[in-house]
Amino acid sequence: MALLEVNNLCRSFGGLRAVNNVSFRVNTGTIKAVIGPNGAGKTTLFNLIAGALKPDGGSILFNGRSIYGLPPFRVAAAGISRTFQNIKLFGNMTVAENIMVGRHTRSGSGFAASMLSLPRTRREEREIAERAAELARLFGIEDVLDAGAASLDFGRQRAVEFARALASEPQLLLLDEPAAGLNIYETNELAKRIVRIRDMGITILLIEHDMSLVMDISDEIAVLSYGEKIAEGPPCNVRNNPQVIAVYLGGDVAQD
Amino acid sequence: MKRFVAIGALAAAVIALHLLFAAAGAEYLLVQLTMAAYYALVVIGLCLLMGYAGQISLGHAAFFALGGYTAAVLSTNSFTQLMGAPALERLVHWGLVTAGTDAYGAAAHQVPVWLSLPLAVAAAAAVALVIGIPVLKLKGHYLAMATLGFGTILYRIFLGTRLFGEADGISSVRPCALLPGLTIGGDTALRTQNYYFAWALVLLAMVLSLNIVSSRAGRALRSIHGSEEAAAAMGVNTARYKLYVFILSAVFAAVGGFFMTHFNGGIGPAEAGIMKSVRYVAIVAVGGMANLWGSLLIGVLLNFLSLRGIFGSYDDAVFGALLVFIMALAPDGILRREFLHRIMRVRIRWPFSK
Numbered sequence: 001m002a003l004l005e006v007n008n009l010c011r012s013f014g015g016l017r018a019v020n021n022v023s024f025r026v027n028t029g030t031i032k033a034v035i036g037p038n039g040a041g042k043t044t045l046f047n048l049i050a051g052a053l054k055p056d057g058g059s060i061l062f063n064g065r066s067i068y069g070l071p072p073f074r075v076a077a078a079g080i081s082r083t084f085q086n087i088k089l090f091g092n093m094t095v096a097e098n099i100m101v102g103r104h105t106r107s108g109s110g111f112a113a114s115m116l117s118l119p120r121t122r123r124e125e126r127e128i129a130e131r132a133a134e135l136a137r138l139f140g141i142e143d144v145l146d147a148g149a150a151s152l153d154f155g156r157q158r159a160v161e162f163a164r165a166l167a168s169e170p171q172l173l174l175l176d177e178p179a180a181g182l183n184i185y186e187t188n189e190l191a192k193r194i195v196r197i198r199d200m201g202i203t204i205l206l207i208e209h210d211m212s213l214v215m216d217i218s219d220e221i222a223v224l225s226y227g228e229k230i231a232e233g234p235p236c237n238v239r240n241n242p243q244v245i246a247v248y249l250g251g252d253v254a255q256d
Numbered sequence: 257m258k259r260f261v262a263i264g265a266l267a268a269a270v271i272a273l274h275l276l277f278a279a280a281g282a283e284y285l286l287v288q289l290t291m292a293a294y295y296a297l298v299v300i301g302l303c304l305l306m307g308y309a310g311q312i313s314l315g316h317a318a319f320f321a322l323g324g325y326t327a328a329v330l331s332t333n334s335f336t337q338l339m340g341a342p343a344l345e346r347l348v349h350w351g352l353v354t355a356g357t358d359a360y361g362a363a364a365h366q367v368p369v370w371l372s373l374p375l376a377v378a379a380a381a382a383v384a385l386v387i388g389i390p391v392l393k394l395k396g397h398y399l400a401m402a403t404l405g406f407g408t409i410l411y412r413i414f415l416g417t418r419l420f421g422e423a424d425g426i427s428s429v430r431p432c433a434l435l436p437g438l439t440i441g442g443d444t445a446l447r448t449q450n451y452y453f454a455w456a457l458v459l460l461a462m463v464l465s466l467n468i469v470s471s472r473a474g475r476a477l478r479s480i481h482g483s484e485e486a487a488a489a490m491g492v493n494t495a496r497y498k499l500y501v502f503i504l505s506a507v508f509a510a511v512g513g514f515f516m517t518h519f520n521g522g523i524g525p526a527e528a529g530i531m532k533s534v535r536y537v538a539i540v541a542v543g544g545m546a547n548l549w550g551s552l553l554i555g556v557l558l559n560f561l562s563l564r565g566i567f568g569s570y571d572d573a574v575f576g577a578l579l580v581f582i583m584a585l586a587p588d589g590i591l592r593r594e595f596l597h598r599i600m601r602v603r604i605r606w607p608f609s610k
Binding site: 050051052071072073076077081082084088089090091092093097100101102104105107109110111114115116117121124125128164168 | 464467468471472473474475476478479481482483485486487488489490491492493494497500504546
């Protein structure tokens with residue numbers, strides 16, 4: 001069953017068609033990767049799904065309901081969480097607080113209730129803190145819960161971003177180049193982590209440059225080039241697709 | 257728990273200062289401490305807005321003035337021209353306006369405080385809402401410029417409108433009887449109760465604000481400061497949270513202005529001026545931005561000194577210089593351990609260093 005269904009999605013910047021008539025599906029419980037050379041429109045596609053950019057046309061269905069053109073906070077509330085290509089942590093907050101913000105959509109105390117610190121609010125606050133600590137343990141960052149998020153090394157910042165994204169218990173997790181800046185050892189750890197998240201029942205859509213990572217863990221791959229989808233399928237098929245090889249290695253193999 | 261200890265300590269300090277001044281025969285100092293408390297309400301709200309949510313406002317004095325002018329207009333001779341008019345008689349009949357006398361014993365009408373205070377709050381909230389929706393879409397310098405413009409507009413309106421007394425402002429504002437035994441006014445006999453009332457308001461504002469910052473809403477505000485994009489991706493309705501905190505800070509300021517005006521017996525356009533707004537921003541910056549206690553402490557201290565006339569004609573210059581000093585040397589405020597260490601080391605080494 002398709003958890004996410006994108007049909008004929010378009011978005012232009014001036015005369016540039018960054019995403020042009022792209023359609024694909026992400027099935028529940030799978031890892032799907034979107035690959036393509038720099039400038040292929042991958043991040044634009046992500047931002048369209050996550051609501052950070054408004055599409056020009058097409059449709060986006062999540063769980064059968066349209067999330068087309070919704071603002072990011074509504075997309076998040078619908079059950080889609082994300083990480084960013086350049087890690088975007090809240091540098092002014094501790095690791096624990098960062099993860100706790102991830103719990104925003106799963107808690108309900110508003111401005112007034114927070115201001116009055118009602119018993120219900122305090123109870124919720126304890127639950128949020130416990131959940132954040134649990135996630136920190138899962139990602140091996142429980143020892144830095146009270147450290148400022150900006151003070152961590154790169155690898156741990158990534159871990160915090162993962163924990164924050166999972167705190168909302170999303171159905172779909174969008175990962176924007178999670179291996180960027182990681183060494184081989186860290187990338188292997190990341191691969192295990194992503195598979196583990198999928199095994200928790202969370203569907204994953206990822207953008208990635210690291211081919212070996214993508215080929216190892218993806219159930220399906222879609223390939224973008226100049227804003228258009230040029231191939232889609234399981235890794236073994238995509239790997240041998242002449243158009244994909246042409247796009248990545250150059251040459252005119254695609255012509256015939 | 258730490259919160260309650262700190263609030264308790266503040267309450268104890270308020271009482272201790274009163275006893276100290278009383279023992280020293282310097283009870284007149286309570287007047288400036290009362291006024292500093294009302295200014296502190298603006299500082300607390302601005303600290304939430306600027307320090308925690310990261311949204312600068314260079315027009316916050318306008319909200320203080322808005323509360324003050326509402327108090328002044330509704331409790332002075334504004335209704336004189338309407339006297340005898342059926343509309344006014346009906347308002348009197350409904351109890352929305354009460355007939356009384358002005359400061360000189362002539363017949364005058366005024367709006368009772370149970371109505372004028374909510375009106376002042378509503379006016380500030382409404383203006384903050386209308387201004388906030390378009391302006392809070394802006395970021396950084398642009399937000400600073402827009403709020404500066406907004407503050408200037410309100411300042412010119414207060415300065416140029418008959419109803420607001422133009423350049424003279426509004427004087428002979430009546431004291432306001434809040435409760436039996438509690439009257440907000442500048443009379444010497446009322447000094448102690450006014451001091452405690454003003455500080456009770458500060459305590460209340462601190463409790464509410466501290467509750468906010470250590471809760472879900474407070475985390476949402478700080479996440480906006482950290483990364484607005486990431487906050488939205490985590491499900492935070494950033495536009496709404498920014499608007500809420502803007503309105504809340506405007507209401508804090510208006511309440512401060514409202515009671516300050518009754519306490520002082522008047523208000524003038526300078527209260528809405530740009531230099532006042534810069535002063536509030538400087539105080540929050542010196543206090544350490546996302547630091548409610550620091551901002552409160554620095555705010556009360558500096559305003560108290562300023563009201564005592566310590567800075568003389570250089571009053572505004574002192575606050576301007578402070579802002580430059582803070583931005584250059586201690587952007588995280590002066591109440592940080594790192595900064596205090598640096599200062600101490602400099603002081604100890606200096607005479608020997610040559």
